[in-house]
Amino acid sequence: MGTIRLLDEQIANLIAAGEVVERPASVVKELVENAIDARSTRLEIDVEEGGMELIRVRDNGAGIEPDDLHRAFERHATSKLTSGQDLFRIRSLGFRGEALPSIAAVSKLECVTLGANGSAGKKLEIHGGEVVSEETVAADRGTDFIVRQLFFNTPARLKYMKTVQTELGHISDYVYRLALARPDISFIFRHNGKVLLQTNGRGDLQHAIAAIYGVGTAKDMIELVGETPDYRLAGWVSKPELTRASRSALTTIVNGRYIRNFSLIKAVLNGYHTLLPIHRFPLAVLHIEMDPALIDVNVHPSKLEVRFSKEKQLFSFIEATIKQKMNELVLIPKQMTSSLKNKPIQEHLDWSGSRKSERIVKNEPRGSKQPFHPPLMNAQDKESRYSSEKLQETVRRYVSAETKETVLPVFPELHLIGQMKGTYILAQNDDGLFLIDQHAAHERINYEFYYDHFGNPTPVSQELLIPMTLELTPADAELMRNRIELLEQVGVYLQPFGGNSYKVMSYPHWFPTGSERELIEEMIEWILTERQIDLAKLREKSAILCACKRSIKANESLSNAEINALFTNLRACLNPYTCPHGRPVVVSFSNHELEKMFKRVM
Numbered sequence: 001m002g003t004i005r006l007l008d009e010q011i012a013n014l015i016a017a018g019e020v021v022e023r024p025a026s027v028v029k030e031l032v033e034n035a036i037d038a039r040s041t042r043l044e045i046d047v048e049e050g051g052m053e054l055i056r057v058r059d060n061g062a063g064i065e066p067d068d069l070h071r072a073f074e075r076h077a078t079s080k081l082t083s084g085q086d087l088f089r090i091r092s093l094g095f096r097g098e099a100l101p102s103i104a105a106v107s108k109l110e111c112v113t114l115g116a117n118g119s120a121g122k123k124l125e126i127h128g129g130e131v132v133s134e135e136t137v138a139a140d141r142g143t144d145f146i147v148r149q150l151f152f153n154t155p156a157r158l159k160y161m162k163t164v165q166t167e168l169g170h171i172s173d174y175v176y177r178l179a180l181a182r183p184d185i186s187f188i189f190r191h192n193g194k195v196l197l198q199t200n201g202r203g204d205l206q207h208a209i210a211a212i213y214g215v216g217t218a219k220d221m222i223e224l225v226g227e228t229p230d231y232r233l234a235g236w237v238s239k240p241e242l243t244r245a246s247r248s249a250l251t252t253i254v255n256g257r258y259i260r261n262f263s264l265i266k267a268v269l270n271g272y273h274t275l276l277p278i279h280r281f282p283l284a285v286l287h288i289e290m291d292p293a294l295i296d297v298n299v300h301p302s303k304l305e306v307r308f309s310k311e312k313q314l315f316s317f318i319e320a321t322i323k324q325k326m327n328e329l330v331l332i333p334k335q336m337t338s339s340l341k342n343k344p345i346q347e348h349l350d351w352s353g354s355r356k357s358e359r360i361v362k363n364e365p366r367g368s369k370q371p372f373h374p375p376l377m378n379a380q381d382k383e384s385r386y387s388s389e390k391l392q393e394t395v396r397r398y399v400s401a402e403t404k405e406t407v408l409p410v411f412p413e414l415h416l417i418g419q420m421k422g423t424y425i426l427a428q429n430d431d432g433l434f435l436i437d438q439h440a441a442h443e444r445i446n447y448e449f450y451y452d453h454f455g456n457p458t459p460v461s462q463e464l465l466i467p468m469t470l471e472l473t474p475a476d477a478e479l480m481r482n483r484i485e486l487l488e489q490v491g492v493y494l495q496p497f498g499g500n501s502y503k504v505m506s507y508p509h510w511f512p513t514g515s516e517r518e519l520i521e522e523m524i525e526w527i528l529t530e531r532q533i534d535l536a537k538l539r540e541k542s543a544i545l546c547a548c549k550r551s552i553k554a555n556e557s558l559s560n561a562e563i564n565a566l567f568t569n570l571r572a573c574l575n576p577y578t579c580p581h582g583r584p585v586v587v588s589f590s591n592h593e594l595e596k597m598f599k600r601v602m
């Protein structure tokens with residue numbers, strides 16, 4: 001007898017749920033998209049405990065007619081496609097008819113709805129795919145979905161869920177993108193009763209951007225429009241001096257659908273060309289309209305990825321439009337002018353840790369070449385460094401698990417031969433030839449300097465004369481509330497400053513000059529995205545961020561004195577052999593290896 005059977009509907013739905021409902025955010029996305037497809041103008045989204053307890057989406061859209069209610073929860077049941085042809089000209093967000101049965105299969109779901117034709121509402125309750133009750137109730141026009149105890153019957157998936165904050169992060173990310181996609185719909189989004197987003201639904205995209213990223217940020221963005229026979233582009237992009245440490249504030253919307261597309265993002269970045277500082281990304285919200293025939297949305301179960309048929313033309317259009325806009329603006333980064341005006345003289349970094357350096361240098365604008373003067377460490381400095389408690393702790397971190405020896409790695413005495421391509425330093429000693437990556441070397445030195453300093457930052461923090469305010473998204477601002485104290489332990493003091501803003505009250509005076517704001521923003525971004533944070537990790541991460549900012553880059557010629565100072569500082573490092581990212585600082589060729597290479601010995 002054959003063993004192949006058709007799966008029953010309930011199992012099929014459970015399997016589909018595995019694809020469609022990955023986490024609470026997927027439920028929010030599907031329910032909100034359905035509400036948008038139902039031509040709602042007002043949406044209320046309530047979430048409890050990161051969506052694990054409850055997800056509720058209420059809309060004022062078309063509603064579901066009583067005859068359709070059961071069918072809406074059947075697999076491949078949709079009102080959005082009538083023929084195969086429709087698949088090639090999709091205007092709606094949904095069309096696969098998979099979301100409702102999938103969500104209902106893995107949760108306790110309640111749906112109250114009233115369509116245009118009915119006078120009373122219908123309420124349907126489904127637990128784990130089985131209808132448990134159905135009744136006629138009083139209801140407003142529209143649909144109200146309540147999803148409780150997601151994944152209650154799929155423990156494997158439940159185990160995979162992260163913390164409330166992580167799940168909330170995913171949810172708010174979707175809600176923000178959907179609100180940016182549809183500024184003509186009013187969104188209210190609450191977590192545990194607290195309003196995290198409210199948009200007015202009047203169709204003003206800049207207003208929606210302000211609701212999410214803050215008024216200050218929205219004001220620093222510029223409007224963009226463009227058109228070709230195939231495409232229409234409208235949106236807002238940040239001026240080059242307004243940047244983020246990640247790509248997360250880049251939103252591309254195609255025919256009203258938020259999509260993720262690497263090439264589209266790349267086109268945006270190319271549009272800025274060299275205007276962006278290294279490792280910084282702009283903010284952008286782009287609405288792109290095109291004939292639905294030019295785009296295939298049926299390539300991904302949650303429709304986040306799409307395929308364009310005239311890809312190259314689209315990308316070069318986006319790139320060119322942004323480029324042109326940037327050329328139109330004569331942009332002088334604010335930081336450049338203000339730092340020149342307000343702080344002409346800046347004390348040089350105090351390298352030795354205990355003594356104050358007497359050297360002062362002019363604070364040059366960002367991006368200009370900064371003079372590099374690593375200080376020399378005398379024996380006494382080294383002694384005090386090596387004997388401190390802090391050192392012992394650091395040594396423990398570095399000494400490899402296998403040996404457990406407590407010897408400090410020693411950087412060899414080297415004699416300089418020269419510099420190659422402004423990037424590598426060539427040096428020798430009796431043992432052989434050494435190539436040093438100057439950027440990695442300097443990063444290591446800086447990293448150890450900052451790591452030490454972050455260990456005890458408080459006494460040297462200084463109050464700011466010119467206040468620095470930071471605008472966060474509503475969800476991030478809320479999350480930050482619990483993490484302020486952690487930041488204080490590395491010397492950064494924040495205070496809530498109304499709305500979603502924080503004011504930086506003080507930070508350590510030894511933060512890399514000219515990059516203070518960027519640094520604090522990056523530290524906050526890290527704190528907000530990292531799952532498990534503790535002081536030790538924050539200290540290390542902050543030191544790495546500082547080291548990157550402060551370090552000499554490749555292609556920078558150094559004087560012999562500077563190179564020798566670099567060697568001296570490397571010898572004072574606890575681990576001089578790798579940069580904080582783990583890349584090697586030095587590679588060596590022993591005399592024997594060289595002789596073998598040249599076949600002088602066999």
Ligand code: ADP
Pocket residue numbers: 030034035038059061062063064072073077078079080093094095096097098099100101142143
């Ligand atoms: P799809 O969105 O792909 O059609 P779904 O499973 O998400 O599939 O929804 C099934 C059907 O239920 C939809 O086609 C629509 O007719 C109806 N529906 C779902 N949510 C709503 C809503 N909020 N308002 C009105 N109708 C809805």
Ligand code: MG
Pocket residue numbers: 030033034093094095097099100
């Ligand atoms: Mg749908």
